[in-house]
Amino acid sequence: MKIRTAGRHTREGFKNLFRNGWMTFASISAVAVTLLILGIAIILTLNIQNLSTNIENQLQINAYVSDSVPATALKGLEQELFALQGVRSIKFISKAQALLAMKKQLQQNSNLLDGLGNPLPNEFVIQAIDPSQTVSLAQAVKATPGIQNVQYGQSYINKFLAVISAVRDAAFIFIIVLLVMGVFLISNTIKITIFTRRREIEIMKLVGATDGFIRGPFFVEGTLMGIVGALVPALILNELYQWLVTSVTPFPPFSFLPLAFVMQRTVIVLILCGVFMGLWGSIVSVRRFLRV
Amino acid sequence: MIEMQDVWKEYGNGIAALSGVSVQIKQGDFCFVVGPSGAGKSTFIKLMYREERPTKGHIFVGGFNIERLRERQIPIMRRHIGVVFQDYKLLPKMTVAENIAFALEVIEASRRTINRRVAEVLDLVGLVGKGKMLPQELSGGEQQRVGVARALVNKPSVIIADEPTGNLDPENSWAILKLFERVNDQGTTIVMATHNRELVNACRKRVIAIEHGQIARDEERGEYGYED
Ligand SMILES: Nc1ncnc2c1ncn2[C@@H]1O[C@H](COP(=O)(O)OP(=O)(O)OP(=O)(O)O)[C@@H](O)[C@H]1O
Ligand SMILES: [Mg+2]
Numbered sequence: 001m002k003i004r005t006a007g008r009h010t011r012e013g014f015k016n017l018f019r020n021g022w023m024t025f026a027s028i029s030a031v032a033v034t035l036l037i038l039g040i041a042i043i044l045t046l047n048i049q050n051l052s053t054n055i056e057n058q059l060q061i062n063a064y065v066s067d068s069v070p071a072t073a074l075k076g077l078e079q080e081l082f083a084l085q086g087v088r089s090i091k092f093i094s095k096a097q098a099l100l101a102m103k104k105q106l107q108q109n110s111n112l113l114d115g116l117g118n119p120l121p122n123e124f125v126i127q128a129i130d131p132s133q134t135v136s137l138a139q140a141v142k143a144t145p146g147i148q149n150v151q152y153g154q155s156y157i158n159k160f161l162a163v164i165s166a167v168r169d170a171a172f173i174f175i176i177v178l179l180v181m182g183v184f185l186i187s188n189t190i191k192i193t194i195f196t197r198r199r200e201i202e203i204m205k206l207v208g209a210t211d212g213f214i215r216g217p218f219f220v221e222g223t224l225m226g227i228v229g230a231l232v233p234a235l236i237l238n239e240l241y242q243w244l245v246t247s248v249t250p251f252p253p254f255s256f257l258p259l260a261f262v263m264q265r266t267v268i269v270l271i272l273c274g275v276f277m278g279l280w281g282s283i284v285s286v287r288r289f290l291r292v
Numbered sequence: 293m294i295e296m297q298d299v300w301k302e303y304g305n306g307i308a309a310l311s312g313v314s315v316q317i318k319q320g321d322f323c324f325v326v327g328p329s330g331a332g333k334s335t336f337i338k339l340m341y342r343e344e345r346p347t348k349g350h351i352f353v354g355g356f357n358i359e360r361l362r363e364r365q366i367p368i369m370r371r372h373i374g375v376v377f378q379d380y381k382l383l384p385k386m387t388v389a390e391n392i393a394f395a396l397e398v399i400e401a402s403r404r405t406i407n408r409r410v411a412e413v414l415d416l417v418g419l420v421g422k423g424k425m426l427p428q429e430l431s432g433g434e435q436q437r438v439g440v441a442r443a444l445v446n447k448p449s450v451i452i453a454d455e456p457t458g459n460l461d462p463e464n465s466w467a468i469l470k471l472f473e474r475v476n477d478q479g480t481t482i483v484m485a486t487h488n489r490e491l492v493n494a495c496r497k498r499v500i501a502i503e504h505g506q507i508a509r510d511e512e513r514g515e516y517g518y519e520d
Pocket of ligand 1: 304308333
């Protein structure tokens with residue numbers, strides 16, 4: 001193919017977008033609506049993923065040291081615990097620090113603690129490298145001599161994580177269903193488009209156009225519709241997400257992923273899907289009428 | 293130039309449209325194809341540019357053996373033939389100039405050649421200044437002249453037309469015929485199926501009459517010969 005022919009296909013593809021005004025509009029709308037919902041699903045999934053990471057990162061083991069362990073042995077105990085399999089970090093909170101923190105929490109009621117001395121034990125806060133290993137790590141910690149008791153937010157957090165993972169799976173299925181619907185929507189639009197354009201293809205063949213020559217502008221047209229159909233929802237989502245991030249302040253463990261991070265991923269997926277749908281649509285539409 | 297040897301055409305539904313047609317048309321000939329409705333004229337024409345394929349027999353058009361043609365060669369063959377249709381077959385969304393230029397873009401001609409040739413044929417068919425209009429903005433006669441211009445633009449050695457004046461009034465029909473005569477004077481072969489008695493009788497060209505799928509008459513300076 002000569003360069004001038006490639007140029008001609010591009011020009012014709014562009015012109016066809018305008019020549020077939022309403023059909024172009026309908027096709028782009030179908031792509032845009034599908035991709036808008038897909039984009040929302042992607043952003044949701046990314047943030048849910050982020051939420052569960054946040055929560056997993058907050059999974060910690062509180063190991064209470066028995067009072068029989070002398071202050072001089074604490075350093076050794078810390079090293080012993082840190083050496084356990086799968087420990088990411090360990091932090092020491094002394095009795096005094098713990099009391100101070102509690103008084104702060106109780107605020108004006110802190111006088112309740114007066115006269116009790118310090119009932120709180122020394123404490124290590126341990127995090128596992130792999131959050132899912134928290135339970136087994138907690139057992140190992142508990143088995144260490146000098147540790148009186150351990151606590152870890154196992155029960156409710158695990159339930160929470162299970163819910164999140166269910167939501168994630170649901171979102172995934174939702175995306176699949178959506179894509180199928182989108183393909184259906186677009187193929188319907190294309191069917192109408194083909195019908196109005198079969199005569200056009202027929203005439204091109206009669207004038208001596210090869211199949212490849214006829215396809216050229218259709219491909220350009222399909223690709224352009226796909227890109228425009230992806231950019232429209234991308235812009236909308238960008239504005240919406242920006243608005244959300246700036247106007248809503250979430251409390252931990254909820255947090256929004258940064259705009260740039262989310263949009264980079266979303267826009268790439270949307271454009272790829274858009275181009276795929278556009279190209280796929282044009283291949284289907286021309287193939288059916290090339291046999292003249 | 294065009295040769296058919298014992299050509300038969302039976303459509304899928306069992307209708308025999310042509311039964312043993314043999315004919316020779318030389319380069320530079322001008323011939324009318326006449327006959328009653330349903331006689332097989334359009335089939336005869338369609339076989340020449342391979343819109344239909346013969347059930348039996350051989351067809352040669354300008355050096356191409358039509359029934360041996362590979363799928364990929366069909367477009368190449370069609371570029372050597374200009375076809376004109378009763379319903380013009382113009383692309384409605386393209387301007388007049390674009391419709392004509394299309395036949396040249398297909399052969400990857402340069403922009404300059406395209407512009408020059410389009411201007412030339414627009415002049416030839418008398419549509420200078422209407423290149424930017426859309427087909428629907430033209431009269432039927434003008435649309436058919438665009439159809440002829442498109443058929444002529446890549447200088448084919450033969451023009452094949454199926455009832456090109458079928459939708460036109462006498463005045464416009466004459467204009468199309470005059471165009472064909474001019475092109476024919478320059479050596480282009482013309483094959484034209486028609487029901488137009490006045491044109492045929494006034495011209496005294498070669499007339500091939502088809503009846504019931506067979507050649508009933510083939511006269512050098514023939515007449516229309518039917519009462520309709
Ligand atoms: N695509 C087709 N499928 C089946 N039969 C067809 C087809 N085209 C034409 N025929 C039949 O073949 C016969 C010849 O048709 P054709 O169109 O060649 O006639 P014609 O001489 O051009 O008639 P007219 O003057 O009315 O245009 C007719 O009986 C017609 O019904
Ligand atoms: Mg006919």
